[in-house]
Amino acid sequence: MSEVSSPQTAGAGAPRGRIDKRHAILGAAFTVFAREGYGQACVRVIAAEAGVAKPTVYNHLGDKENLFRHAMEAAGARALTASLAVVAELRAEGATADDAAALSATLEDVGYRLLLCSCDERSWALRRLLYAEVGKFPELLDSVWGHGTHRVQEALADRFARLTLAGRLHTADPAQAAEQFFALLTGPMEARSRLGTRPVSDAEAREVARAAVRTFLRAFGPGPDETA
Amino acid sequence: MSEVSSPQTAGAGAPRGRIDKRHAILGAAFTVFAREGYGQACVRVIAAEAGVAKPTVYNHLGDKENLFRHAMEAAGARALTASLAVVAELRAEGATADDAAALSATLEDVGYRLLLCSCDERSWALRRLLYAEVGKFPELLDSVWGHGTHRVQEALADRFARLTLAGRLHTADPAQAAEQFFALLTGPMEARSRLGTRPVSDAEAREVARAAVRTFLRAFGPGPDETA
Amino acid sequence: MSEVSSPQTAGAGAPRGRIDKRHAILGAAFTVFAREGYGQACVRVIAAEAGVAKPTVYNHLGDKENLFRHAMEAAGARALTASLAVVAELRAEGATADDAAALSATLEDVGYRLLLCSCDERSWALRRLLYAEVGKFPELLDSVWGHGTHRVQEALADRFARLTLAGRLHTADPAQAAEQFFALLTGPMEARSRLGTRPVSDAEAREVARAAVRTFLRAFGPGPDETA
């Protein structure tokens, strides 16, 4: 993300220690916020979890709101990276899906991996915190959530457009198709994972992915009329 | 001193009974919790919003956690009632959908109305609070969320089973079909309403419902094999 | 305990029910005050212990301070009655103590019985509450404590004066003798009963009484020079 060159890099001093401390604070903050919620979380606990003193937290991040914002953004960036990697693999692998079975298998695999990303404990925590504090921190919608899902869906939509041009998919609105593909994947997980409070078995994730892809391909895949 | 009319027969704050006050408190509590979150909401503000004194809140609901639980359950019951009413209408109207266009129109209508329910401001607030506090109040999963969505999806699944028997739909797993129908409806709303922080126009809701039903019927409706 | 006269059916004038209720309230108040202290005791608990509603307590006793005063006075009167009865018995029996052994036995018996009174659980509670709240309720010193101990010591002093006139005791200051007699009795009980928090066995009480009388008679009794 921000590849800001640290101003101290040249010297023999240890800016790395400072950066590490900052990361430790952000990580601890996310952990505690995730466990207790923004309002109930207290800076003393975060500092303890990070292994630093309380004023150090303030020295690094300013105040609690800023701390929350940065912790959320860091967690969001991490989650986005994972999802984008999955879609990037789709780009690479999916290009070779040249028959119906292969396309289905590829989509299933992508779906399954996306589910793994979004069913990760920290992803659920991120989502819960987002839902919880969107009223108080509306800017997180963009900085944490919007850009991320948007980019992933855009990447998927791109792929679907390519597949449509290749005659492997039928959709006049790839963005909508991607939107629905996502909905079919993540929607059923809400209930099954009990809002992320219960781990979902790989088998169940695979089943949801399979069902989603089956429905998706029935709607948008090469119909029987085409295969005829 | 003047002859002031008896305060309970005239005037604004007429005490019309204990139940009214309890409802006022629960309503105010939900409003404030929705606005500020559980942790940030303070009982003083809730009491003020309800027009009662602070101890009255404690007399009625015990403590803040109980207050939250009951406010959530009341809001959940209200939301469930609305959604069930929509599905109940589907039961009545849907029975007459005897051709493809009619079925599509009926499903669209039901989907649209379900979206109206779940895009209601208070429904979004309920969902946000649920997400936010599921860690601290896991029992709300059942008492507020689980039973509700389960019952609505079950009702839908029943309907889909009947339609399948009537040859209007093809699905071997009506529960899964209902699950996906819901996902196609509500999934796209998350982004479009920005997690419920922005009202969604009727037109957009209709469009989402139409797209959901189109995809759903392509997957589960009478296929081209039937028309052939 | 309570002579049952149903207050509802007693006809026109049923002051008995009201008086019983007042007694119940005072008794409950003393119980709760003794258990929790004046500051921590709360009127709701007292009302519950008395089996009446909270406003009834206020109807009968006015406010918490008054309630405390009256409960203390009632308990003080009860304790005083018991102690005076013991001394009264001394008057009757002690008059016949005409030799050294008989006098010693009589004083021991009186001492033992006075110890029983002042080691009663409620007596200790009374003393503790008095100590505790003498700053806030200085008038209780007279209305509860002063009069009581004063009267008992006066009665003892009277007796000692008579015995001195009869040549059975030697003291120029009967009041001081009574004061010290009391001190020798009750002083050692403080530690032995751990400020009244642990019951003292009869054997120990008798031992303390015996030791007190032995010392007392060595100081004030007929000396060996006299018996010689």
Next chain:
Amino acid sequence: MSEVSSPQTAGAGAPRGRIDKRHAILGAAFTVFAREGYGQACVRVIAAEAGVAKPTVYNHLGDKENLFRHAMEAAGARALTASLAVVAELRAEGATADDAAALSATLEDVGYRLLLCSCDERSWALRRLLYAEVGKFPELLDSVWGHGTHRVQEALADRFARLTLAGRLHTADPAQAAEQFFALLTGPMEARSRLGTRPVSDAEAREVARAAVRTFLRAFGPGPDETA
């Protein structure tokens, strides 16, 4: 060398300012508890009396109960120190009491000084608080009261044993003699100082001490049998 700036070591090497503040808090706490009782005393007032902010009290002592415990223990230690000093002087001086008049004078002096200790305003406050809260804080019996009085009485008993061996006193049970010596001293002060709410003149304290010693020596001193 100055090992001053060792921020890690807390407790023994704590900075002077912190210890002073802790003492100020404990002193203020005892003052306020003594004035208002445990239940009525409020931490805000204690903090104000100590000249610190309310949270500082909590930082140092944890909560109100702990604050009370420590304030009581500090006051108890102070009182014990004073009394032990008096008895220690007895040890030094008493050894030279080689005739009846000197013994009497010495005991009177010790008694008088012990009375000064136990009639000190803060000693009465300590006793009142102990009586008042022994139900809620039973451990104070040992940590504040028991050890103290026990040690003083033991020291006295030791002295009495030595005097008995020297033929200056007659008692087979020095512990009991010390117990009664104390009772004769402190018992009469309860009423005379009105439970410690009224200062007692030195003259009255001397009179009580003299009377106590007179009675004590009549009972345990060198009797006429010896002089015969």
Next chain:
DNA sequence: GATGAATGAGGTTTCATTCAT
């Protein structure tokens, strides 16, 4: 006269935040 319901005031405790070291 007795009671359920309501309230103003105030208690303990914790928190986010800032100095002084």
Next chain:
DNA sequence: AATGAATGAAACCTCATTCAT
């Protein structure tokens, strides 16, 4: 730059007390 100590503000909750029935 990092920390122990301190603080103003405010939260939850309880209490003594009073109406209206």
